Amino acid sequence: MRDFRLYAITGENFHPGRELADVMEQAIIGGADIVQFRDKHSDPAERLRKARSLRELTRRYGIPFIVNDHIDLALEVDADGVHLGQGDVPLEEARRRMGSKIVGISTHAIEEALLAQEQGADYIGAGPVYATQTKADVVAPVGLGYIREVSERIGIPFVAIGGIKLHNADDVIAAGATRLCAVSEIVGSDDPAEACRAFIRILDRKG
Ligand code: TZP
Ligand code: MG
Numbered sequence: 001m002r003d004f005r006l007y008a009i010t011g012e013n014f015h016p017g018r019e020l021a022d023v024m025e026q027a028i029i030g031g032a033d034i035v036q037f038r039d040k041h042s043d044p045a046e047r048l049r050k051a052r053s054l055r056e057l058t059r060r061y062g063i064p065f066i067v068n069d070h071i072d073l074a075l076e077v078d079a080d081g082v083h084l085g086q087g088d089v090p091l092e093e094a095r096r097r098m099g100s101k102i103v104g105i106s107t108h109a110i111e112e113a114l115l116a117q118e119q120g121a122d123y124i125g126a127g128p129v130y131a132t133q134t135k136a137d138v139v140a141p142v143g144l145g146y147i148r149e150v151s152e153r154i155g156i157p158f159v160a161i162g163g164i165k166l167h168n169a170d171d172v173i174a175a176g177a178t179r180l181c182a183v184s185e186i187v188g189s190d191d192p193a194e195a196c197r198a199f200i201r202i203l204d205r206k207g
Helices: 022-032 044-061 071-076 093-099 110-118 143-153 167-174 190-206
Strands: 005-008 034-037 065-068 081-084 102-107 124-126 159-160 180-181
Touching: 005 022, 022 034, 022 044, 022 124, 022 190, 034 044, 044 065, 044 071, 065 071, 071 081, 071 093, 081 093, 093 102, 102 190, 110 124, 110 167, 124 143, 143 159, 143 167, 159 167, 167 180, 167 190, 180 190
Parallel strands: 005 034, 005 180, 034 065, 065 081, 081 102, 102 124, 124 159
Antiparallel strands: none
16 A cells, blocks of 8 residues: 555544534645544435545545445445454455455554454554543553554554644654554644644654
C-alpha cells in the first residue's frame, strides 16, 4: 500500500454543527494523508451517503479512503480499504472479500500484531497508547512500551492511535512511531487544518 504519515479518523460528535466532509477536507488540506470513516451511530442509508461524500472527497485529493467495520459499505463505495478490530470479521475473510484492497487491523498486544502480520494485514493500528474518551469499549492504554515493541518486532506499517495529541506526539515518535492517528485532536479542533499542520511539523522534525 502507499505509505502515509497522518491518519485522520472521523468523529462527528466532536464537531457539532459542522459538516463531516468540510471538516475532513480541512484535515486533508492540513496534511492528513489517509482518511477513515468511523461511524457507530448513523443508520445504513445515512452511512452510505456519508461514505459516498468522503469517497468523492478523498478521490479529489488523491488519498486513500478506509471504511471502519463495514466491508459491504467499503466495497459499495469503492473505498481503498477497510479497518477492523479484533472482534470484527476474521482477517482471512476480510482479505478474501477485499482482494487486493487495504485491510488494516487494530492491535493491543504483540501477539495480535504478529498474527495480523502473518495473516497478511496491510497495516496495523497500535494502541490505545493513552487513555481516550473517543472509543467507548476501548481496552486499557497500552502505553509507549507497546509502540516500542511493535517498532522493533513488526515489519508491516503500523500507526499509533489513542489519546494522541499535539502535546504528546513527540513522545510517541520517540518511542518508534513514524505514523500517527488521531480523532479528537484533529476533528475536535476549531481549525482541523492547523491541527494537522502542527502534527506534520512534529513528524517532519523527527522524520
Ligand atoms: N481505536 C483505538 S483508540 C481509538 C480508536 C478508534 C480512538 C482514538 O481517538 P482519539 O480521540 O484520537 O483518542
Ligand atoms: Mg470494528
